Amino acid sequence: MSSNVRYAEGGVKEMIYIAFPMLVSNACETVMVFTDRLFLSRLGSVQMSAAMSGGMSSFMLTVFFIGLIGYSTAMIAQFYGAGKKEMCGTSAFQGIIISVLAYPLILLTRPLIHYMFTKTGMDEAQLYYQRQYFDILIYGSVFFLIRHSLSCFFSGIGKTGVVMFASLGAMVVNVGASWVLIFGHFGLPEMGMRGAAIGTIIGSISSISILVFAYMRKDNVDTYGIKGSFRFDRALTLKLMKFGTPAGFEFLLGFTAFTFIVLIFHAQGLTTATAATIMFNWDHVAFVPLIGVEIGVTSLVGRYIGAGRHDIVHKTVISGLKLGVIYSVIVALLFVFLPYQLTDFFRPDTADPAFEAAVPLTVYMLRLASVYVLVTAQMVVFMGALRGAGDTFWAMVISVSINWSITIATYIIMNTLNFSARAGWTSVVLLFLLFPVLLYVRYKSGRWKEIQPAV
Template sequence: MVVSQSAFALMVFTDRLFMSRIDALHIASALGGGVTFFVTISLFQGVISYATALAAQYMGAGQLAKCPRVVTQGVIMAAACQPLLLLLGWQAANLFEWMGHAPAQVALERQYFFVLLAGSFLALTKTCIASYFSGIARTRVVMISDVLGVLVNIPLTYALIFGVMGLPALGIQGAALGTVIATGFSVAVYALFYFNRVHRRRFSVMDSFHYDRGILQRYVRLGLPSGMEVFVGAATFNLFLLLFQSYGVNEGAAMAIVFNWDMLNYVPLIGMNIAVTSMIGRYVGAGDMTRTNHVISAAFLLAFGYSILLGTFFIVLREQLMNVFATPGEDFSTIVTLGSQMMIGLATYVLADAAILIASGVLRGAGDTRWLMITSMLIHVLMLVFQVYIIKVLAFGPMASWWAFVATLLALAAIYLWRLLGSRWRSPERLARVMAE
């Protein structure tokens, strides 16, 4: 799962690296358009990704035939939400202008956003089937499919951006189109594994293509809080990002570059989060919580070890890392100076990210999604209120806003760890309610 998520990080990283070869405006626009797209689909993606926990719980309970039915219900939801997604997307595209972005940046952000939105069904379908394979412990399938998708994406995106190999030069639209095509390719690879004869027979795949009210109700009951958590977290983060970009193009480019390096820590940890969700889910399904402490200890050891190494790397080489994205022939010194200061904050919160993702993976696998939703929504909304006050009312500079963001992540990590150390999430009565259809 770490390799799989790292492949995704590499794909986004190279997309923005290609954008930097045009100018800083394209880097900032790709970040704004990409994050806004994620916010638009995040509620549905958060619900559908709960397939990891559901499939793991059914597998732990020995009910293998119910595992692929989770996929069917997820694809039904992905198709059903398309009209609403288009409506939401049409309104979300106005955010760029409302946040005071320059007209040239707004035009680029909208182009990137709308191409990604056109491929939303493929993105949600991929999320569903990848979550399913993670839940049944076939994570090698996820790795192979995602890595192959990235190997298609990188050269294709380069060709579509700059117009090589006989393809038109589409600029920022080419970056988004390459992502959509690569997502479709990954779905096709997943389908090969899904309909493989051995897998098909073991899980009764061909009998799963029907509406299952019980599974869908569990999907909504447990997955909807998870989706709301993701949506509100992503929405408030996106609004913070757009607010920060109102400082100017240089500030927006600096943030885009810092978050690009942040993905080297955050996205692999999402792989750990998914793995932990799957393992805890299987123990919940089997009614055996005796080994959960071993899973938690191992996950924290791996996550903290990785984040400490990467945080040190971010501090020591912060200026060099910013200069990787320098546009040839342009003065990049202002962006490097600001970004280097922001990299110190990044190195500060990488351990908080590790704690948040491991703790939330455990709690999500155990079905404690309502608590996660309420806590995450409250902290993220407070963060956005503080950011509006800092940026628009007090008119403080970008570093004040940045350190307030860092403090929010540290506080969220402390609250998640407090919940994890308690015993309410693992009580037998609550776990029995989680498994009820």
């Protein structure tokens, strides 16, 4: 059941065939977020920090549904591996139905996030831009969910190159639109923060167009039963809910914890907020491509479990570890040896005292993050393996426990004990080391082999 007959089942080449396009695809997502913040940093540190907090808050409202729908990758892969290809299209459409139904629920939570913003104690100037950015993104959230649903279909059947090209298209459109709208080129008014948010939505719509075109190609329609897939399937939806809900809660609670960590740092003043924003921007650059490795592991593990080939699963995991660690070592070396250069990427065009004061803290955080990056590769591979096998409940328990332990510890260290931001960041990195250890213990136990596949 290899993705391509030229590649050994579960080998590194097969992993690269599946994971590399997803790594590129997620790198494109990183470029879109990174360039928006980079463009906004030219307007000042306040706008840059506001884009990070506002963007994370909007993502937090969609992340449960992203995790839930994301399990369709494993489910589709299991159908593919079992030879039930006609069920792949129907499974994907259940994700699209959930996307549309989720949209009004997401909008209803908007006032709660506005209230949360006012309680963080952050600078009023940042709050103004943060609300502006958040509001526009949340109104466009349905496009992101539909795009995610279509991407899961192609990831599940192993055609990750389609997702890559759609992401490349979104990146080109998003970066170009943001540049024009933020700075007001070609006679358009300078929209600043609003332009960055609108550019992001335009990028998502362009990606959906590419994915729909590929989805409706004749070979897909004939092979995966696309024409008959546009219907509600109660049994498939219940399976998606059963296995995807724990993943959704894991994403929601984990990302909420991470958002609170960012807000804890941002509440320490503009200097710490600037340092944390720069560091987390580079952390985003380092982490998001690794999600491509995780998706590759999830897809292949799901495929081999669907085919009844448990013997290939561990080989697939080892291949994922090799690919992830190579990438992480390169990133870690950049963090250790080029922290000043990485910081200067975000230097504003005009003199900014907050930026200058933040440089030493940013350098410290980046260098310490090299440790964090190295263990992240191991975390995503074991997480991908458990999700591909359907062991989403225990993956959720481990993820939520670690993330909220880190959040609580950071709050106590920085707000109750009044230690420095350096001490807070050190605690984050040290506690994060537990993540891959606990996931490995769960994977090594072999309990995932007892779970009945979705097929």
